Amino acid sequence: MASLRDIRNRIKSVKNTQKITKAMKLVAASKLRKAQDAINAARPYAVEITQALERVGSSMADGETSVSNPLLETREVKRVLLVVMTSDRGLCGGFNAGIIRRADAFLKENADAYEEIEIATIGRRGYEHFRKKPGLKVRDFPDLFADLNFRDALEVAETFSDAYITGEVDAVFLLYNEFKSAIRQIVTLSTLVPVNSEDEATPDDSRASLEYVYEADPQAVLDKLVPRYVATLVWRSLLESHASEHGARMSAMDSATKNGSELEDKLTLQYNRARQANITQELMEIVGGAEALNG
Numbered sequence: 001m002a003s004l005r006d007i008r009n010r011i012k013s014v015k016n017t018q019k020i021t022k023a024m025k026l027v028a029a030s031k032l033r034k035a036q037d038a039i040n041a042a043r044p045y046a047v048e049i050t051q052a053l054e055r056v057g058s059s060m061a062d063g064e065t066s067v068s069n070p071l072l073e074t075r076e077v078k079r080v081l082l083v084v085m086t087s088d089r090g091l092c093g094g095f096n097a098g099i100i101r102r103a104d105a106f107l108k109e110n111a112d113a114y115e116e117i118e119i120a121t122i123g124r125r126g127y128e129h130f131r132k133k134p135g136l137k138v139r140d141f142p143d144l145f146a147d148l149n150f151r152d153a154l155e156v157a158e159t160f161s162d163a164y165i166t167g168e169v170d171a172v173f174l175l176y177n178e179f180k181s182a183i184r185q186i187v188t189l190s191t192l193v194p195v196n197s198e199d200e201a202t203p204d205d206s207r208a209s210l211e212y213v214y215e216a217d218p219q220a221v222l223d224k225l226v227p228r229y230v231a232t233l234v235w236r237s238l239l240e241s242h243a244s245e246h247g248a249r250m251s252a253m254d255s256a257t258k259n260g261s262e263l264e265d266k267l268t269l270q271y272n273r274a275r276q277a278n279i280t281q282e283l284m285e286i287v288g289g290a291e292a293l294n295g
Helices: 004-061 095-109 124-130 150-165 218-294
Strands: 079-085 116-122 138-140 171-181 184-193
Touching (some): 004 218, 079 095, 079 124, 095 184, 095 218, 124 138, 150 171, 150 184, 171 218, 184 218
Parallel strands (some): 079 116, 079 171
Antiparallel strands (some): 171 184
């Protein structure tokens, strides 16, 4: 049985750990609020650019004018790039494990479907996992979550777009956690390029019958819209992943704090029982000694 001193030390250690987990929960909650505000601020822009791309695309489909863009063109998929978004740090429950498990499943399921699968990691945890796999080509985009901004998302999107346009890859997929709530994040796999705005579109019948005049021409508008649309998809996925990370960490630290309280109660009970047993033992020794003297 553990000594009273050992139990006291364990209780003290658990209390100190609880202070840390409580502080981490508060920090994660504060960062989560900011991340949610960023998502809400980005949504109107994402909706408008999606609808604008739809309108230009509908004029192309109706044969009113001939417009095209390399990022809209589809071809036989032989080489793919899977963009895996994880966190830079741990202590966020199953946030990283779910993404990595889905990425490993993607590699296994499509090993025979494609000639080559390349991994692009955003987040240190994903890079540390995939860089150890033999024969797997991995490119890393470090420190994006340290100072998340649209400019970096635009540069990353341009890198992926250039890889598609030059034929280095035939498709780019995004794998990230979509934020639903602090306790619910959904592992999401979506296509970045080739671009298909219908995947992100929302019905808007009020605009379908309108005729639009483009300034300058539809081709120039399309050439500006498509890269921005791709950047918006990357930006949105980064924001979703960022918010999901903080939500998962807040939930994990809350659970850790509660588990610490339960462990503290068990240790306190164990300490009181051990102390009572020691007192009883001492009383028995005193009584035994007194009886020996009287005898």
